[in-house]
Amino acid sequence: MSEKAKALKNRNSSAGSILKKYSMVIALVVVFVFFTLLTEGRLILPQNLSNLLLQNAYVLVLGCGMLLCILTGGNVDLSIGSTVCLIGALATQMLANTGLPAILIIVISIAIAGVIGIAQGWLIGYVHIPPFICTLAGMFLFRGLGRVVLDSKTIPIQNQLYLDIFTRYINIPGIDTEDLKVSAIIFGVLAAIIVTAGTILGRIKKRKNGYAMENGTLAYIRVALIDALIVVYSIQLANYKGISVMLLWIIAVILIYAYITSKTAFGRTFYAVGGNEKATKLSGIDPRRVYFSAYLSMSLMAGLSGLLVAARIGSVNGDSGSSYEMDAIGSCFIGGASAYGGSGSVVGIVIGAILLGTINQGMSIYGLDNNWQYVVKGVVLLLAVVFDVVSNHKTGKS
Amino acid sequence: MADNILVMSNITKEFPGVKALDNVNLQVKRGSIHALVGENGAGKSTLMNVLSGTYPVGSYTGTIEYDGKLCEFKQLRDSENFGIVIVHQELALIPELSIGENMFLGNERKGFLGIDWDETFSQAEKHMIQVGLKESPTTLIKDIGTGKQQLVEIAKALSKNVKLLILDEPTSSLNEVDAKMLLDLLLEFKKQGMTSIMISHKLNEIAYVADEITVLRDGATIETIDNTNRNIDEARIIKGMVGRDLSDRFPSRKHSVSDEVSLQVSDWCVQHPLYREKRIVNNVSFKVHKGEVVGFSGLQGAGRTELAMSVFGKSYGNDITGSIEISGKKVHLSNPKEAIDHGMAYVTEDRKGNGLILSDSIAINTTMARIKKICNKFGVIDIDKENNVAGEYVKKLNTKTPSVQQKLGNLSGGNQQKVLLSKWMFADSEILILDEPTRGIDVGAKYEIYCIINDLVAQGKSVVMISSEMPELLGMCDRIYVMNNGEIVQESNAKDATQESIMKAILDSEKKEKADKETVAS
Numbered sequence: 001m002s003e004k005a006k007a008l009k010n011r012n013s014s015a016g017s018i019l020k021k022y023s024m025v026i027a028l029v030v031v032f033v034f035f036t037l038l039t040e041g042r043l044i045l046p047q048n049l050s051n052l053l054l055q056n057a058y059v060l061v062l063g064c065g066m067l068l069c070i071l072t073g074g075n076v077d078l079s080i081g082s083t084v085c086l087i088g089a090l091a092t093q094m095l096a097n098t099g100l101p102a103i104l105i106i107v108i109s110i111a112i113a114g115v116i117g118i119a120q121g122w123l124i125g126y127v128h129i130p131p132f133i134c135t136l137a138g139m140f141l142f143r144g145l146g147r148v149v150l151d152s153k154t155i156p157i158q159n160q161l162y163l164d165i166f167t168r169y170i171n172i173p174g175i176d177t178e179d180l181k182v183s184a185i186i187f188g189v190l191a192a193i194i195v196t197a198g199t200i201l202g203r204i205k206k207r208k209n210g211y212a213m214e215n216g217t218l219a220y221i222r223v224a225l226i227d228a229l230i231v232v233y234s235i236q237l238a239n240y241k242g243i244s245v246m247l248l249w250i251i252a253v254i255l256i257y258a259y260i261t262s263k264t265a266f267g268r269t270f271y272a273v274g275g276n277e278k279a280t281k282l283s284g285i286d287p288r289r290v291y292f293s294a295y296l297s298m299s300l301m302a303g304l305s306g307l308l309v310a311a312r313i314g315s316v317n318g319d320s321g322s323s324y325e326m327d328a329i330g331s332c333f334i335g336g337a338s339a340y341g342g343s344g345s346v347v348g349i350v351i352g353a354i355l356l357g358t359i360n361q362g363m364s365i366y367g368l369d370n371n372w373q374y375v376v377k378g379v380v381l382l383l384a385v386v387f388d389v390v391s392n393h394k395t396g397k398s
Numbered sequence: 399m400a401d402n403i404l405v406m407s408n409i410t411k412e413f414p415g416v417k418a419l420d421n422v423n424l425q426v427k428r429g430s431i432h433a434l435v436g437e438n439g440a441g442k443s444t445l446m447n448v449l450s451g452t453y454p455v456g457s458y459t460g461t462i463e464y465d466g467k468l469c470e471f472k473q474l475r476d477s478e479n480f481g482i483v484i485v486h487q488e489l490a491l492i493p494e495l496s497i498g499e500n501m502f503l504g505n506e507r508k509g510f511l512g513i514d515w516d517e518t519f520s521q522a523e524k525h526m527i528q529v530g531l532k533e534s535p536t537t538l539i540k541d542i543g544t545g546k547q548q549l550v551e552i553a554k555a556l557s558k559n560v561k562l563l564i565l566d567e568p569t570s571s572l573n574e575v576d577a578k579m580l581l582d583l584l585l586e587f588k589k590q591g592m593t594s595i596m597i598s599h600k601l602n603e604i605a606y607v608a609d610e611i612t613v614l615r616d617g618a619t620i621e622t623i624d625n626t627n628r629n630i631d632e633a634r635i636i637k638g639m640v641g642r643d644l645s646d647r648f649p650s651r652k653h654s655v656s657d658e659v660s661l662q663v664s665d666w667c668v669q670h671p672l673y674r675e676k677r678i679v680n681n682v683s684f685k686v687h688k689g690e691v692v693g694f695s696g697l698q699g700a701g702r703t704e705l706a707m708s709v710f711g712k713s714y715g716n717d718i719t720g721s722i723e724i725s726g727k728k729v730h731l732s733n734p735k736e737a738i739d740h741g742m743a744y745v746t747e748d749r750k751g752n753g754l755i756l757s758d759s760i761a762i763n764t765t766m767a768r769i770k771k772i773c774n775k776f777g778v779i780d781i782d783k784e785n786n787v788a789g790e791y792v793k794k795l796n797t798k799t800p801s802v803q804q805k806l807g808n809l810s811g812g813n814q815q816k817v818l819l820s821k822w823m824f825a826d827s828e829i830l831i832l833d834e835p836t837r838g839i840d841v842g843a844k845y846e847i848y849c850i851i852n853d854l855v856a857q858g859k860s861v862v863m864i865s866s867e868m869p870e871l872l873g874m875c876d877r878i879y880v881m882n883n884g885e886i887v888q889e890s891n892a893k894d895a896t897q898e899s900i901m902k903a904i905l906d907s908e909k910k911e912k913a914d915k916e917t918v919a920s
Contacts, residue, residue: 211782212789265769265777272766275755282713282744282752283767283821284735342757 023387024336024351031355035362042365043358046240049233054312056357057250058084058305058321062328063335063349064257065301068294070332071261071270073277073341075131077295077325079120079138080302084321085146087113087306092155092316095162102162106307113303116142117296125291135295139325147318154317157310166249166311169241181242188234192227199223246308253301258346270294274341330377331356334384356380402463403428403562403593404449409460411448418444419458420617426562426595426610431588433604433625434597436614437639437840442597445614446564450484451477464562481561485551487570487597487838491539498522498535501554525553529583543699545576552583563587563594569603570838573698573866574901581607599840601632602869613638640842648873649845651852655876656688659726660860661742661829666720668701668708668884674716678704680884682720686829686860691851693875693892694864695900701884702864703747706831710744711737724829738767743827745818747834747864749811753818756807760799760817761788763806767825791820796846812843819850830854831862836870848874868897882907 019026036043043049053060062080069075091109094100100108120138123129157163175182199219206213237243260267272280273290281287305324310316335352337344359380363373404426411419419441426432434442447453449462451471462469464480471477491500498519507517522535531549533542539550548568555563565584569577577600584594584607598604604611605625613620613635620638623630636647668679679701686692694702707714709722711734722729724740731737737744746752754763761784765772772784788802797816799809806814815835822830832851836844851874855861865871871878871892878895880888880903888903 206782209782209786211786263778263781265773265779268762268769268779271758271762272755275757276751278752279746279754280766282710282734282746284711284733284738285766286733286735338757342755 024334024348024355024384027384028351028355028358031362032358035358035366039362039365043362044236046236048361048365049236050240050244052354052357052361053250054244054246055361056353057246057312058309058324059327059331059353059356060250060350061253061301061305061308062324063331063353064253064346065298066325066328066332067257067261067337067344067346067349068270069131069298070329070337070339071274071341071344072291072294073274074339075124075291075294075341076329077120077131077135077138077298077302079116079135079142079325080298080305080328081321081324081326082139082142082146083113083116083299083302084306084309084324085316085318086116086142086149087303088310088316088320089146089149089155091162091307092157092310093149095157095159096155102159102165105162106165109307110300110303113299113306114296116303117299118292120299121292121295124295125288131291131295143318146320150316150318152318154315156315163311163314164245166246166308168245170243170245176242179239181238184234184238184242185231187243188231188237191234192230195226195230196223246312249304249308253304254346254350261346266293271342274338274343276342327353327356330381333388334381336384336388338388339385352384401428402426403465405461405463406445406449407461407463409445409448409458409462411444411453411458418617419448422460422614422617422619424612424619425622426593429588429591429593430609431584431594431596431607433608433611434595434614435599435601435604435611435635435639437842440614440639441617442614443566444617446484446566446595446597449477450474450482450564478558481559482564483555483558483560483562484564484566485548485555485568487567489544489547489551491547491550493540494538496536496538497526497531497533497542497550497553500539500550501525501535501557505558521557522553525556526550528556529553530579543576544571545573545579545698548572548576548580549583552580561593563592565594565596565598567597567599567838569598569600574868575697577603599838600867601635601841604635605630605632611635615639636841639840647841647845647869649849649852651856653876654856655690656858658688659685660688660724661686661862662723662726663709664721664723666705666709667718668704668715669717671714671716678715678884679708682881682884682886684879684886684889686862688858688860689855690877691855691861691863691875693871693878694862694881695866695868695871695878696881697904698866700881700904702881703833704884705881706744706833706862706864709737710734710742710831713744738825738827741826741828743767743822743825743830745822745830745832745835747837749814749818754806754814754821757805759803759805760792760797760809761785761802763817764788764791764802764820764824767821771824771826787824788820791817791824795820795850810839810843812839812846815839815843815847816850819847823854827859829860829862831864833864834866835863836865836867844870868900872897880904883911 066077069077087109090112091105094105094108095102120134123134124131170183171181172183203213203216203219261270269280269285269290272283272285273287277287306321309320331352332344332349333339333352334355335344335348335350337348356377359376360373363376402425404424406422406424409419409422410417422441422445424445434445436442448458451473454472455470464482469480492503495503501522502518507514507521509517519535526533526535529549529552531546531553533546539547568580572580581603584596587594596604596608605628609626611623611625611630613623623634623638662685664683666679666682667677670676670678682705684692696702704714708718711731712718713734722731729740731740731742750756765784765788769779772780772787774780785802791797792799792802795816797813799813806817809817835851836847839847851861851863863871863875872895875892878890878892878900879886880900882904885907887907888900890899
């Protein structure tokens with residue numbers, strides 16, 4: 001095929017490529033509308049919309065960490081569900097049995113997760129233990145340790161400060177009332193303004209430096225849609241308890257990971273190792289450090305999830321966090337991460353996680369039993385990966 | 399009328415938005431060797447895929463007449479049943495299986511219960527003798543060299559009762575000796591009445607074996623040149639391929655070698671990474687001046703790539719000893735990063751395996767080796783700046799691509815090679831080690847790569863060029879080292895060297911080595 005012909009081919013398929021780029025968004029919209037109709041609108045009640053994100057907080061946080069592992073070459077971390085349990089168990093026991101302040105306990109818990117991450121990262125990166133096996137061992141090990149720490153009991157959390165740090169709803173006296181939390185709307189409008197300003201400033205900078213720019217109409221339509229979504233969501237939140245601190249935790253994690261993966265040289269090393277490890281090594285990047293970082297960050301996120309989940313449920317038992325790793329892996333792949341590594345994005349994971357969450361919640365509201373939710377999850381995951389493989393095959397990537 | 403074994407008429411094959419083949423005609427005489435040449439993307443492989451049924455009947459227009467009969471192949475197996483067998487450029491052998499198992503993969507010799515291994519291996523041996531492969535059929539593929547693997551592929555084709563053998567770039571990964579052997583084998587087959595079609599970029603090889611040469615350009619047949627008298631002029635073929643006269647195959651350059659030595663490697667020894675007792679590079683010393691192109695010639699396995707990679711931050715081998723001086727200062731380079739920081743670049747021979755990330759864009763690949771240049775002090779990438787510099791290199795090197803966001807996997811070999819060079823030019827390299835920089839790319843792109851090399855040395859940079867194509871070394875270098883069995887056996891100025899003198903140096907050292915071994919043995 002001559003170069004000219006290739007260029008032509010690319011232009012012809014640009015409409016298709018836009019469709020492909022936003023295929024998961026479209027899928028999410030379709031699924032969302034479907035369940036809204038199925039549940040006669042109950043899915044979009046303020047309470048349900050609020051819970052949609054909060055109930056899936058752990059998937060979003062774990063998914064971000066898992067993305068880095070998957071980027072390095074389709075590697076996964078199976079141990080995180082158990083880490084969630086172990087860290088949650090340690091935190092609750094410390095809260096119940098020591099007089100330490102809640103904040104110190106949180107720091108200690110995260111530090112322990114860090115130690116777990118360092119151990120697994122070192123084994124995988126520097127000793128070259130296959131990630132699957134190393135983290136499978138971790139899965140057994142930490143689950144066992146978690147149950148030992150809990151002494152096979154369910155331990156409730158009574159420390160109010162701890163619960164406030166993760167689950168409190170923001171309530172500003174004076175502007176928020178029982179019926180309408182105005183602070184949520186203010187927060188939403190601010191977020192929308194920041195998104196809009198960021199886009200405009202970015203375009204101004206590009207114009208000033210004479211860089212190539214994306215089609216303006218397209219960019220502004222996208223920003224307008226995102227803004228509308230944020231504002232509508234914040235209005236719904238305002239009608240139900242307002243903004244939860246947990247939502248802020250989620251947003252912070254997502255923003256940090258999105259920034260690292262898309263804007264920093266450090267983030268790019270994960271894509272590089274997954275794309276071609278030998279070439280990466282010969283380009284002066286040490287793949288061992290990349291694996292180490294991926295598994296360290298994963299365990300830190302598992303630790304944070306352990307704390308979040310413990311706070312949201314209000315207690316920890318030996319089965320806490322069971323199969324969370326699968327939810328995280330699933331949302332990564334539904335969100336378009338390549339099973340061979342080298343491609344995937346945080347935005348994709350957020351969409352993947354919300355898609356899974358919507359299906360779960362939609363079916364719960366509709367009254368379908370839990371078993372069917374697994375069936376549907378499996379089908380969705382399979383469809384997403386089949387779609388990914390087939391469309392990549394068509395665009396020429398082997 | 400001549401006796402044609404194959405007549406392909408008016409073949410047109412379209413991909414979405416592209417006409418890959420446009421009314422192509424090809425006639426191959428029975429018992430001849432027919433060469434198919436053309437630049438990358440001219441449609442040679444597409445044409446052969448149409449012939450073999452990889453693109454089934456109906457997906458193209460035109461007719462294929464084989465052995466006087468109209469043929470409509472729906473799949474690869476249909477054409478194989480007629481004795482048409484393709485040996486692809488990229489060898490399709492499974493390293494962990496034996497030669498015999500590979501030869502009958504998908505075509506197993508069945509016995510009473512399952513596979514008849516005795517039959518398999520004795521058949522394999524029979525065909526291996528035909529191609530002159532002296533190995534046991536139970537040897538694993540991973541234990542034999544590329545040259546022998548290529549022979550296994552051909553033996554595999556023979557086992558399918560081949561009547562028309564199609565070879566796609568059969569010598570691209572072979573050294574000169576193995577390549578010559580392969581070509582002689584083709585001539586031998588011809589004597590026995592077999593017909594072959596050979597796709598190749600190596601014009602000297604085509605001139606040597608082909609009876610007829612068909613030139614394709616931009617998906618159309620340009621001409622068929624007769625070469626029964628073996629008197630074809632290479633320039634004549636090139637003219638047909640590029641559509642213009644390429645009077646000089648190597649761009650001229652002012653030789654302005656400075657006295658300043660930019661890289662001096664002394665007493666360099668490297669052991670094999672796995673078999674530590676095996677010495678791969680033995681006591682090698684060499685130097686490169688500023689503004690100089692230094693060539694490394696030798697057979698495959700001479701240790702040139704291993705030497706280069708071990709110098710480049712010890713990225714190959716074990717127990718490395720010796721010293722490196724860069725611009726007169728002694729340095730220790732213990733990993734690729736340190737080598738890059740000292741201005742060194744290793745442009746790999748294996749651009750897909752070791753050089754580029756095919757699933758990433760041109761922009762990302764370009765900046766990869768020194769991404770700091772487009773980052774602020776916190777390691778945040780300025781994506782706009784990245785796209786801009788990548789665009790500058792695309793323009794400077796004349797890389798053909800619709801945009802810098804194009805994935806590398808979608809580019810042709812020559813353009814991938816340009817991106818690989820961009821990557822190391824962007825890394826501010828002062829000493830560039832180019833390992834087979836023109837492997838598998840067409841004549842036009844080769845010329846452009848040569849121009850880039852000349853530009854680099856004109857800027858005072860140093861280039862080390864490893865190549866298996868001797869004319870290329872003779873045409874481009876100031877000085878040439880000849881390596882054999884891990885040692886430097888000759889150093890000469892390029893203008894004094896000839897292909898013969900280089901070959902002689904290699905053969906002499908082989909003889910000496912043998913004699914030494916015998917002395918030790920006795």
